[in-house]
Amino acid sequence: MSLSEQSAPVVGPDDGTVPADRRRVGRLPSLTGLRFPAAFLVFVFHASLPFPEIRLLADDGAAHKYNQVVGQIGALGVTFFFVLSGFVLTWSARDGDSATSFWRRRFVKIMPNYVVAWILAMVLYVGAKATLFQSLGSLFMLQVWTPYFTSHLPVNPPSWSLAVEAVFYLAFPLIYLGVRRIPAQRLKFWIIGAIVAVAATPLITTLLVPAGPEVMAHADGTSPIHYWFAYILPIPRLLDFGLGILVARAVMLGRWRDIGMLWSGLLVAASYVVCFFVPYLYGLRVVFLVPAVMLTAAAAIADNEGRFTLFRNRAMVWLGEISFAFYMVHYIVLAFTRKLLGPDLFSTPAGFAIIAGQAVLTLLVSWALYAGVERPITRRWSVSRRKTAAARM
Template sequence: MIDSLTSLRFFAAFAIVLHHAKGLVFSSEFMKGVPLSSGVSFFFVLSGFILSYVYSGRMGSVGLYNFYTSRFSKIWPPHILTFVLLVVLIPTNEGWIIALLNASLLQSVVPIPAYYFSFNSVSWSISAELFFYAAFPLLMAGLNKNWHIKLVALLLLGGVGAYIIDLSGVNYYSPDKWTEFSAHGLAYISPLFRIQEFFMGMLLFKVFDYIKGWKWFGFALCTVLEILCVAGVILFTQGIAEAIAYSLIGIENNASGEFWSHCTLGVFFGLVIVCFAINKGLISQILRLRLFVVLGEISFSMYLVHQIVFRFYRAHRNMFESVPKEMIFPLLLIAVLVFAYGIWRFFELPAQAKLKNMFSKLGRKKESQNSTALT
């Protein structure tokens, strides 16, 4: 694993935490223009890049069974724990069907807000990731030869789909239509409309794999490139998305604007990831410090638990009346980090190891039974 990329996961998760704090402890104008809401796009691209980095040329030896069980073992334990925590701490009456879909990470395929934003609402993106994992071996197969065919097919799938949604004039997203079909549930949530970002991460890994050995990537050049990347993400991400969504596509075409801005940001974030993956600049060296790596390791749990902490605060504001206003967010952030570290250290890692061990034993048992049947 590339430590600098692990550390970057924390900053993406922290951006999402800040985004969800707007309207809760910060005003809606807080950090206006800074792309806090784009953290999910960054995660999708990074996921495609990292999986390609880990499994490129190894899928045959690893095998589909080991790949799928490994990915499930990584994402499901912290998801189900935070699901249970939310049910216990903030009881809801969302219904057993919605609960079952959420617990099994299938909510992203139902384009109804009451389903995809149910319980721990941020888990919709983990649900989408699950479908990316399912498609990953197929996307990887023969990628060097057929990447252009797959890219065009995925862009047509999302682009034509978004265009049809806009033509249909169906409701895009309305809080007062919580239990009705929402085009937002397709263009923003559905794995079919977000897998393009994941695939761009895979393609940008190929770029990285090609250029990583170039000798002129020295400390000075890489430091400059990393600084430009950080400045670009902060200063231009929002402008890039708005230029696509509003100027080129048109503000009235919500689905198309959403889709093509995500695709554009996918390329942009992919280039940023390539820059830091080279791992030779000053910022990437700082990101390799143990503190940042650990923060990156807990970022998944941080992402899943922060909404629970925020919702608990919203439901019990009276408990914080004596706390100075400027101290509310620091206290909430400390709570998020403490819970995230605890979940990662004492639940996520042990549960992941136990699930992998269980699946490994089941796999060996199945192989043994098959061998016996053949003889």
């Protein structure tokens, strides 16, 4: 299977020709820079959880308020990542690239960090607490296919989203070729349809999926099975990824109305306020979707047109480059440092100071993982030796 554009003609709106691809740049540094704030949002969320293995703050009013305020901020970061993934993969797709080459690059990019993080989690804090089923399920990215809460968040809890991304990567060559066949003037209908489908997912979940007897604490009494189906299960989340692909195509073909990064950022902030006033399953994903799309497209357009953004400077791009490693190790740092500190809880000022230190330590560990594992392995193994030798001839 090839990702070649020639196999999927797109009819233009007026004269029946293929609209010009408006990409002027290959890399999108602002989107790279935006990856770190998204990963940091997930860190902030996990640092607030009341789980004994990571909890630091004593149960006072300030700590309770903090936990409430950041209670869904991790879901915002994850939704942004899923949309971003579809957008960037589509933007960077090139003629003649095969599905196997694409899968190789994704495997080499993702798996080394994933496996190293799994080993660190098992050694530093999980130990015998996870069953063999949970441990192997997490290692082989199968944890997202079970509705049981303790099974899809074992060992290194953030890794569930990488298991979902693995499904995205397997499906991308086929989805991309399908999207390439959509006439440019019809892209907006597909985009609207994807948004409506995401918005309908919580309703479909509550109407058709058996809830079971258990409920999740601090989640509006939501069933963990409903949470799994609407938020964790890869099939519904393919809609987020597919929307990123559709929007990238619309931007590339000049079929997107850009509102700019400022207004997009304000829309993201407003969506976070809204999430507290809607049912839990809607607040996890639905309200963030359109703002995440608008911000992703705005950043790409700004880069493509050479306009200034806050996320394109060297520091933000560097942080973005290590953001995957940061995402993979942050929970491990939270859990291991909590283990070293002992069982005592801390006052809010002391707890926040420790969390700040955990963030710095996570940054250092992720830098080491990026420099020592991710970057050298990606450079060495992303392209087969045969292709490398052919390119040098």
